[in-house]
Amino acid sequence: MHLSYAVIDLSKLRRNFFNIRKKIKNVKIMAVVKADAYGHGIKETAAFLSSLGNKKPEYFAVAFPDEAVELREAKIKEPILVFEPFIKDQAEDLFRYNLIATVFDDEHIRILRNALKKYGKRVSRIKVHVKVNTGMNRLGINHTEAFNFIKRLSVDKDFEIDGIYTHFANSEDKDKSFAMLQIKRFNALLKKLDENKIKTGIRHAANSGAVLDLPESYYDMVRPGILMYGQYPSPTASGGSLSARFSARRADQAGIRKGINSDETSHKGINNSNRSIKLEPVMSVVSRVSSRFVIDKGETVSYGRKFTAKRRTTIISVPIGYADGFSRGLSNRSQAIINGKKYNQIGSVTMDRIMFEIKNDNVKVGDKVIILGKDKGEEITVWDWCKVLHTIPYEVMCGFRKRISRVYRGG
Ligand SMILES: Cc1ncc(COP(=O)(O)O)c(C=O)c1O
Numbered sequence: 001m002h003l004s005y006a007v008i009d010l011s012k013l014r015r016n017f018f019n020i021r022k023k024i025k026n027v028k029i030m031a032v033v034k035a036d037a038y039g040h041g042i043k044e045t046a047a048f049l050s051s052l053g054n055k056k057p058e059y060f061a062v063a064f065p066d067e068a069v070e071l072r073e074a075k076i077k078e079p080i081l082v083f084e085p086f087i088k089d090q091a092e093d094l095f096r097y098n099l100i101a102t103v104f105d106d107e108h109i110r111i112l113r114n115a116l117k118k119y120g121k122r123v124s125r126i127k128v129h130v131k132v133n134t135g136m137n138r139l140g141i142n143h144t145e146a147f148n149f150i151k152r153l154s155v156d157k158d159f160e161i162d163g164i165y166t167h168f169a170n171s172e173d174k175d176k177s178f179a180m181l182q183i184k185r186f187n188a189l190l191k192k193l194d195e196n197k198i199k200t201g202i203r204h205a206a207n208s209g210a211v212l213d214l215p216e217s218y219y220d221m222v223r224p225g226i227l228m229y230g231q232y233p234s235p236t237a238s239g240g241s242l243s244a245r246f247s248a249r250r251a252d253q254a255g256i257r258k259g260i261n262s263d264e265t266s267h268k269g270i271n272n273s274n275r276s277i278k279l280e281p282v283m284s285v286v287s288r289v290s291s292r293f294v295i296d297k298g299e300t301v302s303y304g305r306k307f308t309a310k311r312r313t314t315i316i317s318v319p320i321g322y323a324d325g326f327s328r329g330l331s332n333r334s335q336a337i338i339n340g341k342k343y344n345q346i347g348s349v350t351m352d353r354i355m356f357e358i359k360n361d362n363v364k365v366g367d368k369v370i371i372l373g374k375d376k377g378e379e380i381t382v383w384d385w386c387k388v389l390h391t392i393p394y395e396v397m398c399g400f401r402k403r404i405s406r407v408y409r410g411g
Helices: 010-024 034-039 042-050 065-073 088-096 106-119 146-154 177-195 208-213 248-254 382-389 393-398
Strands: 005-009 028-032 059-062 080-082 100-103 126-133 159-166 202-206 283-288 291-295 313-318 335-338 341-346 354-357 368-375 378-380 405-409
Touching: 005 010, 010 028, 010 042, 010 208, 010 405, 034 042, 034 065, 034 393, 042 059, 042 065, 059 065, 065 080, 065 088, 088 106, 100 106, 106 126, 126 146, 146 159, 146 177, 159 177, 177 202, 202 208, 335 378, 341 378, 382 393
Parallel strands: 005 405, 028 059, 059 080, 080 100, 100 126, 126 159, 159 202
Antiparallel strands: 005 283, 283 368, 291 313, 313 354, 335 341, 335 368, 341 354, 368 378
């Protein structure tokens, strides 16, 4: 038994998911479970969501085919969209496991057509979703070129366009002008397709920031990830009314704006009371005190001697380190909760272990240490870490490695 573990509370996952459903009303949900369900365990998370009866997600989404294979091996039957483009060597898995590929290039079509001959004996037409680049500039066919690509695909007997989608660059920011421009570009394409009676299946765009704040981007389906896991994508995305919502025309005039740099990483004014979807963090991280000792005034603690004792004092050490996802950037700048009280973590974080000063408190070997989570009115949040590490909850949650076992509770 490893002493450090993450508790994944499935009851909280269910409540978060239902709260998203309530907000979006009759729109479908594609549950994003890539990157091991943001560190929560892809098989367990998807199996649980899939067990939610008539409220379950209509689709799942992953980044890569091998993640989808894990889902199929866990008996997940729902349609699975693979976000990332594929190469020839990955095409067999797409057919064998009945996955939906993302396409946005003639090369994708060529690979899939060849693979259909080889592996697609039971498949009459290949289901795909077309990804349109409206400004994220990571993946997808440019919105100005997409019409001709989709038109050709729509009359191709080997293919069925099951969906069309785009992805936002900064829907979680307070300033929605660029997201509104992306919506405008996507809408212009959809209008042209409609006018030409070209069927595109399910239309989708909204990640978590857009689910909270941009109902005009819901279309037929939304694609939340981080919200399901109980974290907001930024300190300010709310779902409330937004005075800073600029018009798409204004963003158009500004062109590709030079300075839409997010102010979100400043973490000022985090206030969850005005959020339109109530969330509970699904993951908490727990460890145990595994040793305790006294050091004299002037003694230092850990590599690099970055902490010096101001008094004769008691130190405890706890078996979690940067190899587990407790980032070295937190050295001397974080806290944990033991028996309902917060203690300062001291000295450099090491690969397998961190230390705390407990002074004269009665903390014993074996006592629980709340690394992330709540205990008796005290709380350490993912955002507390984000502030120190200048990062986002996504990176913190994905950062917990294999050695931190996942323990599933509730349901
Ligand atoms: C294409 C796509 N859609 C949806 C999501 C979900 O995003 P979020 O976790 O912000 O909801 C992601 C995640 O990065 C993504 O890449």
